[in-house]
Amino acid sequence: MTKSAQKYLKFLIWPGLVLLTAGLVAGFIGGWTALPVALLVGGLLLCVVAIALGGYAVGEFWRSRSTQAGTNAVVATLSLLVILGLINFLGARYDQRLDLTEAQLFTLAPESQTVLENLEQPVEVFIFDAAPNPTDRQLLESYRRFNPALTYEYVDPRAEPQLARQFGVQTVGEVYLQAGDERLLVQRINPQERLSERELTNRLDRLGRDSEATIYFLSGHGEYKIDGTESGYSQAAFSLEEEGFTVKTLNLADTPDIPTDAAAIVVTASEQRAFQPLFDTERQRLEQYLKQGGSLLLLVDPQVTTGLEPLLDRWGAELDDRFIIDTSGGGQLVGLGPAAPLVTDYGSHPITDEFENGRSFYPLSRPVGIEPKSSVEATPLLLTNPQTYAEPITASGELQIDTEAPPDGPFSIGVAFSRAAEAGAAAPAADAAASTPGTAAAGSTDAELTETEPTEPTGAESAETEPAEPAEATPTDEEPAEPSATASTAEETDTSETVAPAAAAESAANAAETGAEIRSEEARLVVIGNASFATDGLFSQQLNGDVFLNSVSWLSQVDNPTLSIRPKAIVNRRIVMTVQQQVLVAVLALLVLPGLGILGAGVMWLRRR
Incomplete structure (x- = not known):
């Protein structure tokens, strides 16, 4: 070659x-x-x-x-x-992922991790969509990577109509969970609404539950509304429903007895809403409810009288009327002033164990103290930083802070209480026999108490006495007692707070029959010195919503409650520009800035010559 x-x-x-x-x-x-x-x-x-x-x-x-x-x-x-x-x-x-987003959006939330750790059986996610979305697949891969017991499968409902009929698929994009014979609809996804970690985690947490707990929000005294007609607790109520709770309102004036399905009762006593104190009969029903193992969440602003002060005294909860002032500058981190203390220190309790050093804030809050009681276990939940003061409102309505004095903090804004339920607790006779606040609160003709508690219109007791022990029911022929001061005052104050005599008689009969019933072995109470931290708008900020939801979950005493930090929603950070702004950006990027660079280079070339 x-x-x-x-x-x-x-x-x-x-x-x-x-x-x-x-x-x-x-x-x-x-x-x-x-x-x-x-x-x-x-x-x-x-x-x-x-x-x-x-x-x-x-x-x-x-x-x-x-x-x-x-x-x-x-x-x-x-x-x-x-x-x-x-x-x-x-x-x-050995792959490791590094999530650099502000809210850790691409890392499973602590609640999701806890739910996955507690899976008791294999779970399969069926996505009835022919075109897998990369974002959805990435989220599902995160679940599968954390616990291989969870698997997922994309199904084209047109190619596999038989499987789609088994799940009852109505539209393309439906997502289902299947664990054994149980199936749950997670959500319906579309190009505008992708698969939500929160929805998926909530449905996983509901697998295997026999029933849904019911949470009641007290109404009738100026509490925040939950129906969304105005700013209130609609976002909190919706989040509770997402977690599998049934949410209802409860007006004690219209309901002689607290419903038997009440897992917990929420009271939002807000100064902004001009909260009116509960009547003695209403307070007694709540006391009886707690004695039988019920749970109560009390959210109360400063300068608000709830009418539950005697109840709180027996539990060792002390409401301080002073305002908490945070001089550390922490409130500025969330765009608020010193009247919104920022909390990063949490007590050792199931409600707050997962919070570590997370942030939550409480605008216009009051301290909640603890008076030790032998039968009550009390745990501080929310502790302010040491650079806080507690100052009262002056007679002129001003709040004065002596910054030269040493800070009084830390203060406890929230406290969790628990005590054993009282077996055989019966409804108070004053509650069972009361007809209307304006009619005679006569002594019961079917039962009488050996001891009674004096009552006043404001709901406060004149003496610190223990609850009366019910005596054996005996017939009596005594004439009805004269109308009480409480009843007449209540009638003059609000005639809407009435209960029909027939309903009261029925309430007394029911109390006599069910007085010995125990709702649960332990009664629980959470008191937080702020009612606005979980309102619409503030609920999704920092850990505020998690504090509220964890408190309700712990109070509901459901089996294996998930008390952790919930997934955060993805924030849309895209910049929306008008047509003029788009043209301006294009001209600057394609003509002006490159032209300035070329002009500068030409000037340098000429100078060198």
């Missing part, structure tokens, strides 16, 4: 190497189909021809300096590729 032919044949080595590389990449990525194999064979043939006929076998070629330098470069390149391959292999085998 002539030297001219060898001169051209030796260049076949380069297309041969290109074909070999393309074949290897295509084979490892797309599988060893006919195309990768053909590329490898073609590249190998070209390399063999180039080496055999292109003069590469001549000894002078291998002894040349260029060949030695080229060989070193090839060896170094291959070594680098091997190192990168090993790193990639180790990364795929």
Whole structure:
């Protein structure tokens, strides 16, 4: 073969190497189909021809300096590729993810992790959508990676109509959970609403539950509304429903007895809403409810009288009328002033164990103290920082702070109480026999108490006495007692707070029959010196919503409640621009800024000349 032919044949080595590389990449990525194999064979043939006929076998070629330098470069390149391959292999085998987003949006929330850890059986997620969304798949992969017991499958309802009928699929995009024979609809996804971690975690948490607990929000005294007609607790109520609770309102004036399905009762006593104190009969019903193992969440602003003060005294809860002032500047972090103390210190309690050093804030709050009681276990939940003061409102309505005095903090804004339920507790006779606040609160003709408690219109007791123990029911022929001061005052104050005599008689009969029933073995009470921290708008800020939801979950005493930090919603941070703004940005980016660069370069070139 002539030297001219060898001169051209030796260049076949380069297309041969290109074909070999393309074949290897295509084979490892797309599988060893006919195309990768053909590329490898073609590249190998070209390399063999180039080496055999292109003069590469001549000894002078291998002894040349260029060949030695080229060989070193090839060896170094291959070594680098091997190192990168090993790193990639180790990364795929032992992968670690680093989430740099502000709210850790691509990391499963602590609540999701807790729910996944507690899965008792394999769970499969069915997504009835023919086009998998990368964001949804990434979220499902995070669940599967954390606990392989959860798997997922995308199903085209048109290609598999039989499976779609088994799940009762109505529209494309429905997501279902299946664990054994149980199936739950998670949500319906579409291009505008993708798969939600919160929805998926809530449905996973509800798997295996026999029934839903009912949470009652007290109404009738100026409490926040939950129906969404005005700013109140609609967001909190919706979040409770998302977690599997049934949410209702309860007006004690219209309901003689507290419903038997009441897992917990929420009282929002707000100064902004001009909360009116509860009547003595209402307070007595709540006391009886707690004695039988009920649960109560009391959210109360400063300068608000609830009418529950005697109840709180028996539990050892002390409401301080002073305002908490935070001089550390923490309130500025959330755009508020010193009247909104920022809490980062939490007590050791199931409600707050997962919070660590997370933030929650409480605008216009009051301290909640603890008076030790032998039968009550009390745990502070929310502790302010040491740089806080507690100051009263002056007679002129001003709040004065003596910054020269040392701070009084830390203060407790929230406290959790628990005590054993009282077996055989019966409804108070004053409650059972009361007809209307304006009619005679006569002594019961079916039962009488050996001891009674004096009552006043404001709901406060004149003396610290323990609850009266019910005596054995005995017939009596005594005449009805004269109308009490409480009843007449209540009638003059609000005639709407009435209960029909027939309903009162029925209440007394029911109390006599069910007085010994115990709702649960333990009565629970949570008192927080602020009623606005979980209102609409503030509920989703920091850990405010988690404080409220964890408190309700703990109070409800459901089996295995998930008390943790819930997933946060993805915040839309896209910049929305008008057409004029878009044109301006395009002109600046494509013309003005490049033109300034070229102009500056031209000036420098001219100066150098």
